[in-house]
Amino acid sequence: MRARHARTPEEAISMAITLVNPGGLPEIDVYRHVSIASGTKLVFVAGQVSQDAEGNIVGEGDFAAQVEQCYLNVGTALAEAGGSFDDLAKLNVHVVGWTADKMPALLEGISRAAEKLGVTPAPPATLLGVAALAAPEYLVEVEAVAVLD
Numbered sequence: 001m002r003a004r005h006a007r008t009p010e011e012a013i014s015m016a017i018t019l020v021n022p023g024g025l026p027e028i029d030v031y032r033h034v035s036i037a038s039g040t041k042l043v044f045v046a047g048q049v050s051q052d053a054e055g056n057i058v059g060e061g062d063f064a065a066q067v068e069q070c071y072l073n074v075g076t077a078l079a080e081a082g083g084s085f086d087d088l089a090k091l092n093v094h095v096v097g098w099t100a101d102k103m104p105a106l107l108e109g110i111s112r113a114a115e116k117l118g119v120t121p122a123p124p125a126t127l128l129g130v131a132a133l134a135a136p137e138y139l140v141e142v143e144a145v146a147v148l149d
Contacts, residue, residue: 019034032122044143045144052069067105067140072116078146081146091124095130096129097131
């Protein structure tokens, strides 16, 4: 099967990462199924929750606001390592009590963060429903793996 490679400017592609949707798998708009890494520097970002730089919870009780802050925190962590969302190889999103009706708020939070960061995050992502996170106020946590040259 031939892979459909991400080629548009909106796709998250770096020198070290190529994102693809292989033929034979469904075409997904919000992420790519495969991330091919050719870089040499791996960056592992611990699960980011909805805290600001001072440790205050952002968006308590507001799922979309917490998603947005998690993605912004991932962006901050990547920048510290010399990278950006273009270098992401994989995201894992952990959501407390996941149900399908939370999808619009999840996508809203991602879109707001993407707009602020000026990116279109599209790496392979896994969405996991979990019973709880480190504190009861946290509704979502996002962890990331990036590859830089």
